[in-house]
Amino acid sequence: DIVLTQAPLSVSVTPGESASISCRSSKSLLSSKGITSLYWYLQKPGKSPQLLIYRMSNLASGVPDRFSGSGSETDFTLKISKVETEDVGVYYCAQFLEYPWTFGGGTKLELK
Amino acid sequence: QVKLQQSGAELVKPGASVKLSCKTSGYTFSTSYMSWFKQIPGQSIEWIGMIYAGDGGTDYNQKFKGKATLTVDTSSSTAYMDLSSLTTEDSAVYFCANSRYWGQGVMVTVSS
Numbered sequence: 001d002i003v004l005t006q007a008p009l010s011v012s013v014t015p016g017e018s019a020s021i022s023c024r025s026s027k028s029l030l031s032s033k034g035i036t037s038l039y040w041y042l043q044k045p046g047k048s049p050q051l052l053i054y055r056m057s058n059l060a061s062g063v064p065d066r067f068s069g070s071g072s073e074t075d076f077t078l079k080i081s082k083v084e085t086e087d088v089g090v091y092y093c094a095q096f097l098e099y100p101w102t103f104g105g106g107t108k109l110e111l112k
Numbered sequence: 113q114v115k116l117q118q119s120g121a122e123l124v125k126p127g128a129s130v131k132l133s134c135k136t137s138g139y140t141f142s143t144s145y146m147s148w149f150k151q152i153p154g155q156s157i158e159w160i161g162m163i164y165a166g167d168g169g170t171d172y173n174q175k176f177k178g179k180a181t182l183t184v185d186t187s188s189s190t191a192y193m194d195l196s197s198l199t200t201e202d203s204a205v206y207f208c209a210n211s212r213y214w215g216q217g218v219m220v221t222v223s224s
Contacts, residue, residue: 048209048216050214060212099171099173100174101147101159103157103159104156105156
Protein backbone atom coordinates (compact mmCIF):
# COMPACT_ATOMS: atom_id res chain seq x y z
CA ASP A 1 0.00 0.00 0.00
CA ILE A 2 1.11 3.59 -0.62
CA VAL A 3 2.00 5.29 2.67
CA LEU A 4 1.45 9.03 3.06
CA THR A 5 3.38 10.73 5.86
CA GLN A 6 2.24 14.16 6.96
CA ALA A 7 4.20 16.75 8.92
CA PRO A 8 3.85 18.36 11.32
CA LEU A 9 1.30 16.52 13.47
CA SER A 10 -0.03 19.85 14.57
CA VAL A 11 0.55 23.50 13.80
CA SER A 12 -0.44 26.59 15.74
CA VAL A 13 -0.91 29.72 13.65
CA THR A 14 -1.73 33.34 14.39
CA PRO A 15 -4.72 34.51 12.34
CA GLY A 16 -3.48 36.35 9.27
CA GLU A 17 -0.22 34.39 9.16
CA SER A 18 0.59 31.58 6.74
CA ALA A 19 0.84 27.83 7.34
CA SER A 20 2.33 24.98 5.37
CA ILE A 21 1.66 21.27 5.66
CA SER A 22 3.83 18.58 4.13
CA CYS A 23 2.81 15.20 2.74
CA ARG A 24 5.36 12.64 1.59
CA SER A 25 4.40 9.58 -0.43
CA SER A 26 6.18 6.21 -0.37
CA LYS A 27 5.70 5.98 -4.12
CA SER A 28 5.39 8.35 -7.06
CA LEU A 29 1.81 9.58 -7.49
CA LEU A 30 2.35 10.57 -11.12
CA SER A 31 0.15 8.48 -13.39
CA SER A 32 0.95 7.36 -16.91
CA LYS A 33 -1.48 10.05 -18.08
CA GLY A 34 0.62 12.77 -16.49
CA ILE A 35 -1.80 13.38 -13.61
CA THR A 36 -0.54 13.57 -10.03
CA SER A 37 -3.24 11.93 -7.97
CA LEU A 38 -2.77 13.73 -4.65
CA TYR A 39 -5.69 15.37 -2.88
CA TRP A 40 -6.07 17.58 0.18
CA TYR A 41 -9.04 17.61 2.54
CA LEU A 42 -10.02 19.63 5.59
CA GLN A 43 -12.12 18.02 8.29
CA LYS A 44 -13.57 20.64 10.59
CA PRO A 45 -14.50 19.54 14.12
CA GLY A 46 -17.49 17.20 14.07
CA LYS A 47 -17.90 17.45 10.30
CA SER A 48 -17.17 15.33 7.27
CA PRO A 49 -14.04 15.97 5.17
CA GLN A 50 -14.28 18.65 2.51
CA LEU A 51 -12.21 18.71 -0.65
CA LEU A 52 -9.71 21.55 -0.93
CA ILE A 53 -7.24 20.59 -3.64
CA TYR A 54 -7.42 17.89 -6.31
CA ARG A 55 -4.68 16.48 -8.52
CA MET A 56 -1.98 18.16 -6.44
CA SER A 57 -2.57 21.78 -7.38
CA ASN A 58 -6.14 22.36 -8.54
CA LEU A 59 -8.42 24.37 -6.26
CA ALA A 60 -11.83 22.76 -5.73
CA SER A 61 -14.82 24.95 -6.57
CA GLY A 62 -15.90 27.22 -3.75
CA VAL A 63 -12.57 26.93 -1.91
CA PRO A 64 -10.89 30.27 -1.10
CA ASP A 65 -7.75 31.00 -3.09
CA ARG A 66 -5.88 31.32 0.20
CA PHE A 67 -5.34 27.59 -0.23
CA SER A 68 -2.81 26.28 -2.71
CA GLY A 69 -1.15 22.95 -3.43
CA SER A 70 2.19 22.15 -4.95
CA GLY A 71 4.74 19.39 -5.13
CA SER A 72 6.67 16.83 -7.08
CA GLU A 73 5.98 13.14 -7.65
CA THR A 74 6.42 12.19 -4.00
CA ASP A 75 6.61 15.38 -1.94
CA PHE A 76 3.66 17.70 -1.58
CA THR A 77 2.78 20.90 0.22
CA LEU A 78 -0.48 22.55 1.16
CA LYS A 79 -0.09 26.24 1.86
CA ILE A 80 -2.67 28.38 3.59
CA SER A 81 -1.99 32.07 3.33
CA LYS A 82 -3.62 34.50 5.78
CA VAL A 83 -5.15 31.83 8.01
CA GLU A 84 -8.67 32.54 9.22
CA THR A 85 -10.62 31.16 12.17
CA GLU A 86 -12.70 28.99 9.83
CA ASP A 87 -9.55 27.11 8.74
CA VAL A 88 -9.29 25.27 12.07
CA GLY A 89 -9.47 21.49 11.80
CA VAL A 90 -7.51 18.48 10.64
CA TYR A 91 -5.95 18.45 7.19
CA TYR A 92 -5.48 15.18 5.32
CA CYS A 93 -3.67 14.33 2.15
CA ALA A 94 -4.93 11.35 0.16
CA GLN A 95 -3.83 9.40 -2.88
CA PHE A 96 -6.24 8.03 -5.45
CA LEU A 97 -3.64 6.67 -7.83
CA GLU A 98 -3.90 3.03 -6.93
CA TYR A 99 -5.92 0.72 -4.72
CA PRO A 100 -6.21 0.78 -1.83
CA TRP A 101 -6.66 4.52 -1.72
CA THR A 102 -4.87 5.83 1.34
CA PHE A 103 -4.80 8.90 3.58
CA GLY A 104 -2.12 10.58 5.57
CA GLY A 105 -2.29 10.65 9.33
CA GLY A 106 -3.56 14.20 9.46
CA THR A 107 -2.26 17.59 10.59
CA LYS A 108 -4.23 19.55 13.16
CA LEU A 109 -4.32 23.29 12.63
CA GLU A 110 -5.04 25.43 15.67
CA LEU A 111 -5.05 29.17 16.24
CA LYS A 112 -2.73 30.96 18.63
CA GLN B 113 -27.47 21.28 -4.77
CA VAL B 114 -25.71 17.96 -4.26
CA LYS B 115 -26.71 16.10 -1.10
CA LEU B 116 -25.62 12.79 0.37
CA GLN B 117 -27.88 11.98 3.32
CA GLN B 118 -26.80 9.06 5.47
CA SER B 119 -28.94 7.00 7.80
CA GLY B 120 -28.88 7.45 11.56
CA ALA B 121 -26.55 6.17 14.24
CA GLU B 122 -26.54 2.43 14.93
CA LEU B 123 -25.96 0.46 18.12
CA VAL B 124 -25.46 -3.21 17.30
CA LYS B 125 -24.38 -6.33 19.12
CA PRO B 126 -21.18 -8.23 18.32
CA GLY B 127 -21.71 -10.79 15.59
CA ALA B 128 -24.63 -8.92 14.09
CA SER B 129 -24.83 -7.13 10.74
CA VAL B 130 -25.91 -3.63 9.85
CA LYS B 131 -26.94 -1.96 6.60
CA LEU B 132 -26.07 1.71 6.12
CA SER B 133 -27.71 3.89 3.51
CA CYS B 134 -26.66 7.00 1.61
CA LYS B 135 -29.49 8.74 -0.24
CA THR B 136 -28.34 11.16 -2.91
CA SER B 137 -29.85 14.07 -4.78
CA GLY B 138 -28.74 16.93 -7.00
CA TYR B 139 -26.70 14.94 -9.51
CA THR B 140 -26.94 11.97 -11.86
CA PHE B 141 -26.50 9.03 -9.51
CA SER B 142 -26.98 6.30 -12.11
CA THR B 143 -23.70 7.04 -13.90
CA SER B 144 -21.60 7.93 -10.88
CA TYR B 145 -19.24 6.28 -8.45
CA MET B 146 -19.77 6.07 -4.70
CA SER B 147 -17.03 5.36 -2.20
CA TRP B 148 -17.27 4.43 1.47
CA PHE B 149 -14.79 5.32 4.19
CA LYS B 150 -14.22 4.39 7.82
CA GLN B 151 -12.94 6.72 10.52
CA ILE B 152 -12.40 5.76 14.12
CA PRO B 153 -12.84 8.98 16.16
CA GLY B 154 -9.50 10.73 16.60
CA GLN B 155 -7.86 8.69 13.85
CA SER B 156 -7.30 9.01 10.13
CA ILE B 157 -9.52 7.82 7.31
CA GLU B 158 -9.60 4.41 5.62
CA TRP B 159 -11.04 3.66 2.21
CA ILE B 160 -13.39 0.69 2.25
CA GLY B 161 -14.38 0.43 -1.38
CA MET B 162 -16.19 1.91 -4.32
CA ILE B 163 -19.20 1.01 -6.46
CA TYR B 164 -20.20 2.19 -9.91
CA ALA B 165 -23.95 2.80 -9.96
CA GLY B 166 -24.16 2.17 -13.69
CA ASP B 167 -23.54 -1.55 -13.43
CA GLY B 168 -22.97 -2.26 -9.74
CA GLY B 169 -19.31 -3.02 -10.32
CA THR B 170 -17.23 -2.82 -7.16
CA ASP B 171 -13.65 -2.45 -5.99
CA TYR B 172 -12.74 -3.17 -2.39
CA ASN B 173 -9.84 -2.51 -0.10
CA GLN B 174 -8.54 -6.02 0.56
CA LYS B 175 -8.77 -5.26 4.28
CA PHE B 176 -12.56 -4.98 4.06
CA LYS B 177 -13.32 -7.87 1.73
CA GLY B 178 -15.77 -10.14 3.51
CA LYS B 179 -16.61 -7.37 5.96
CA ALA B 180 -18.30 -4.82 3.68
CA THR B 181 -20.67 -5.31 0.75
CA LEU B 182 -21.60 -2.35 -1.43
CA THR B 183 -24.83 -2.12 -3.40
CA VAL B 184 -26.94 0.55 -5.05
CA ASP B 185 -30.60 1.16 -5.87
CA THR B 186 -30.67 3.46 -8.88
CA SER B 187 -34.45 3.84 -8.67
CA SER B 188 -34.05 5.72 -5.40
CA SER B 189 -30.53 7.09 -6.03
CA THR B 190 -29.35 5.38 -2.87
CA ALA B 191 -26.14 3.55 -2.05
CA TYR B 192 -25.87 0.92 0.65
CA MET B 193 -23.13 -0.73 2.64
CA ASP B 194 -23.65 -3.95 4.55
CA LEU B 195 -21.23 -4.63 7.38
CA SER B 196 -21.22 -8.20 8.65
CA SER B 197 -19.95 -10.16 11.65
CA LEU B 198 -19.42 -6.96 13.57
CA THR B 199 -16.82 -6.70 16.32
CA THR B 200 -15.81 -3.81 18.55
CA GLU B 201 -13.11 -2.98 15.99
CA ASP B 202 -15.87 -2.02 13.58
CA SER B 203 -17.08 0.76 15.87
CA ALA B 204 -16.42 3.91 13.84
CA VAL B 205 -17.94 6.67 11.78
CA TYR B 206 -18.69 5.60 8.23
CA PHE B 207 -18.91 8.07 5.36
CA CYS B 208 -20.19 7.79 1.81
CA ALA B 209 -18.70 10.13 -0.79
CA ASN B 210 -18.89 10.76 -4.50
CA SER B 211 -16.03 12.35 -6.38
CA ARG B 212 -16.63 15.71 -4.73
CA TYR B 213 -19.03 15.56 -1.78
CA TRP B 214 -19.29 13.55 1.42
CA GLY B 215 -22.22 12.44 3.50
CA GLN B 216 -22.49 13.63 7.07
CA GLY B 217 -21.27 10.30 8.41
CA VAL B 218 -22.95 7.71 10.60
CA MET B 219 -21.65 6.40 13.91
CA VAL B 220 -21.78 2.64 14.29
CA THR B 221 -21.22 1.36 17.82
CA VAL B 222 -20.71 -2.34 18.38
CA SER B 223 -21.39 -3.28 21.98
CA SER B 224 -23.10 -6.01 23.93
